[in-house]
Amino acid sequence: MDLSFTTLSHWDQNKWNQLKPIYEEAFPHGAKPEPILRGMLDRKIGFLHGGYKEEEAAAMAVTGLVGQAGERKLILDYMAIRQDLRGQGLGKLFLNQIRDWAVREHNIQAIILEAEAEDNEINQARLQFWRRCGFIPTDYVHTYIWVPEPYRALVLPLKPGFERRDDGESLFRCITALHEQAYRKR
Template sequence: MPWSFMTLTKWDQTWWDQWGPIYREAFQHGAKPEKVLRSMLDRGIASLHAGLQDGETVAMAVTGVSSGHSRKRLILDYMAVRQDHRGQGLGHRFFSQIRDYAVMEHHAEAILIEAEAEDTEMNRERLRFWIDCGFIATPYVHQYIWVPEPYRALYLPLKEHFTLTDGGQSLFQDITSFHHRSFRGQ
């Protein structure tokens, strides 16, 4: 089964028409509206990625770069595999290409994600997936004011010098800053 990975840095409605259903299926609550995603790409603060199997889109992701204080970190804002293709190793395959993208295109020192921290079976499965991808879960649980569920930051070091000196609070500074930039001008 031929597999390909593609990245868009400019909005393309034709591709979004294929990728959007995966996004909406996986993120029924808490997803950024399409107009926000479009604005993020138009302003150059995000990229869209897709994994295609036999030419058919089976995975999608939204990433952005948090940079400041002479550091670069890739924020993996959303990642999903189409529900009817889960359990086949495609999520790991797709993520490995996002990891390679973070290193080659952005020279990122780490990849950051946030995952729901409530103790549910679904959240435990997601956490296991990310840890299996090499992520390290932090003990700090963050409560946003605009969503009811708490989140935990996870990070994947990409460079030897990357270290975390707190329980994860500093990672949420980068993640929150990215979210604020996402909604600016909306």
């Protein structure tokens, strides 16, 4: 299975136009608007990742860094595989490419993400995917004031000595810090 990988640290409208249909398909509600995503890259707080099969967009992700050097973590804000390509192992491959890039370029300690915590079939399938990728779900369930569904943090420790210090609340502080930076006016 071959998936070429690219990471953008500056906005490229042509690349975004290729990745945008995957983003909109996977996140039809509650996704960050394009100007916010563009601002994340313009302000150097986020990255846009693309996975391509034979020059055709197959996967996309939006990530951001939090923490100081030596304690830096990568927030996996959004990740999606094109719907017609799911179930072929591309999700794990793409995640591994993001992980390898983040360790190599930013020496991250862990990857953190949030997943919907409501107990239903779709969310359970997502949780199982993340577990198969090595993520550890936390007990703490967070409810945002601006979205109706609750979320659970998951963490993928990458460096020896990385430890979670609580039930997941501190991970949400990292996630929230990225969200606040993304929506902050310049």
